[in-house]
Amino acid sequence: MVSFGVVMGDITRFPAEAIVNAANRYLEHGGGVAYAIAKAAAGDVREYIRISKEAMHEQLGKDSIEHGEVVVTPALGLERYGIKYVIHAVGPYCGGRWDEDKKEKLRKAILGALRKAEELGVKTIAFPAISAGIYGCPLEGVVRTFQETVEEFSQEAKSLEKVYLVLYSERDYDRARAVLENGD
Ligand code: ADP
Numbered sequence: 381m382v383s384f385g386v387v388m389g390d391i392t393r394f395p396a397e398a399i400v401n402a403a404n405r406y407l408e409h410g411g412g413v414a415y416a417i418a419k420a421a422a423g424d425v426r427e428y429i430r431i432s433k434e435a436m437h438e439q440l441g442k443d444s445i446e447h448g449e450v451v452v453t454p455a456l457g458l459e460r461y462g463i464k465y466v467i468h469a470v471g472p473y474c475g476g477r478w479d480e481d482k483k484e485k486l487r488k489a490i491l492g493a494l495r496k497a498e499e500l501g502v503k504t505i506a507f508p509a510i511s512a513g514i515y516g517c518p519l520e521g522v523v524r525t526f527q528e529t530v531e532e533f534s535q536e537a538k539s540l541e542k543v544y545l546v547l548y549s550e551r552d553y554d555r556a557r558a559v560l561e562n563g564d
Pocket residue numbers: 389390391392402403411412413414416471508509510511512513514515516517546547548549552
């Protein structure tokens with residue numbers, strides 16, 4: 381059984397064996413949580429972009445990723461927190477809108493990362509609120525989709541035990557808790 385929980389914190393210091401990056405298709409890590417992870421992992425963001433693009437070539441044989449595809453890079457400096465892998469996944473761009481198509485794209489991104497974590501044999505994984513920042517998807521829809529997708533994934537999970545959704549601000553954390561508690 382996989383447990384799902386929301387926590388408040390900085391994902392670049394969160395002690396999960398794998399953390400997920402809310403990446404863009406080209407793994408450019410230009411802003412938001414992607415920039416923060418790249419900076420914390422490699423010190424130099426451009427160096428982590430180089431490592432990520434090289435990993436994308438090796439693992440997928442192409443220059444961009446789709447929703448549901450993932451790329452794994454080493455945690456480098458994040459290892460001091462017990463993090464072993466960074467799994468890059470791409471969520472939908474919403475620009476304030478939310479519909480079944482966005483939800484399905486986010487579901488695919490989450491499932492792709494969960495399956496990769498399983499393949500890597502990790503017990504714990506932490507996600508940021510993918511798409512709820514620069515990509516403009518409503519946090520409530522994002523949190524609900526996380527909850528449903530982890531529940532769906534529970535059926536096939538073997539090594540994975542804990543999935544954390546890490547919210548960066550107290551306000552987002554409170555909103556996420558309200559979604560899980562009130563079902564709205
Ligand atoms: P996207 O482009 O997928 O929307 P963003 O990086 O803009 O990705 O934001 C995704 C979420 O990650 C936002 O809710 C943002 O507040 C959050 N975030 C930003 N930095 C961190 C961090 N260091 N740890 C955890 N969450 C973070």
